[in-house]
Amino acid sequence: MKEINFKDTRGSSLFKIKDGSSIMLQALDNKPVSIVCRYIDERSFYLKSARFSFKEFARLVEQNSCIFYPEHGTAKTYEIYQICSDKGYDYIFMHYSFAKHQLHAKHYTKVYMGMMSEHSSLESIFYKHNLDYRPFAHKMRSLSVSDIIVINDHGKSKAYYVDSFGFKEVPQFMQQLNQIKYKEYAR
Structure with a gap:
């Protein structure tokens, strides 16, 4: 077959x-x-x-x-979350050490979903979403400091804060996001 x-x-x-x-x-x-x-x-x-x-x-x-x-399986995907710039959260575009105490999933909006191969990485996602011809450019700004990348690896999810240099895993973001989704589902 x-x-x-x-x-x-x-x-x-x-x-x-x-x-x-x-x-x-x-x-x-x-x-x-x-x-x-x-x-x-x-x-x-x-x-x-x-x-x-x-x-x-x-x-x-x-x-x-x-x-x-x-249909009967999973794949490796990613999601990008960005702070709405018009909401007035003062840690937009700020490094993690400044944002860590106010960081909350409710301040973010999911702006993109994409596919990942085994060769994809956080760095390659960052690069792809900073090109002039980046995906979904008409609907989202380029990937920047304070954005969150969620990696969904065949059923396991981890969130990463885009920092000034590199990425910081933020497990509290996933916990908060799951609580928000649960509350929405319970309605």
């Missing part, structure tokens, strides 16, 4: 599914939808009835802040 090998925009493998299986496709702040995929050849596939090259599909989901994963 043929396998469909999904790749990122750099050509790195993300995951494989069997021909005729489904992926879950999720846009920013929407629920995932299940879509059947069919193998055409090594360079292209059908997503429902639409034909895509793997490169074209990767570019499309990257530019539109979407993630996708096997």
Whole structure:
């Protein structure tokens, strides 16, 4: 049986599914939808009835802040959270040592979701989101100090504060984010 090998925009493998299986496709702040995929050849596939090259599909989901994963599985993804500049939080663009006592997930908005290959890193995400032609540039500012990157690695999530130099893991952000999501779900 043929396998469909999904790749990122750099050509790195993300995951494989069997021909005729489904992926879950999720846009920013929407629920995932299940879509059947069919193998055409090594360079292209059908997503429902639409034909895509793997490169074209990767570019499309990257530019539109979407993630996708096997219907019965997971993939490595990331999310970017930024402080709303009009809310008046005084630690926007500040280094971690200044922000650590006021940092709270409720001050942040999820502005981007993306796919990660095994070759992706925090540094490569930072680089990608600081290019002139960065993904979702019309909807979010470039990645900067005080932003949060959440890495979702096959069901395990970790949050990192973008600091002046490097990244600082912030487990309290994940705890706060999960509490916010739980309260929203309980409504």
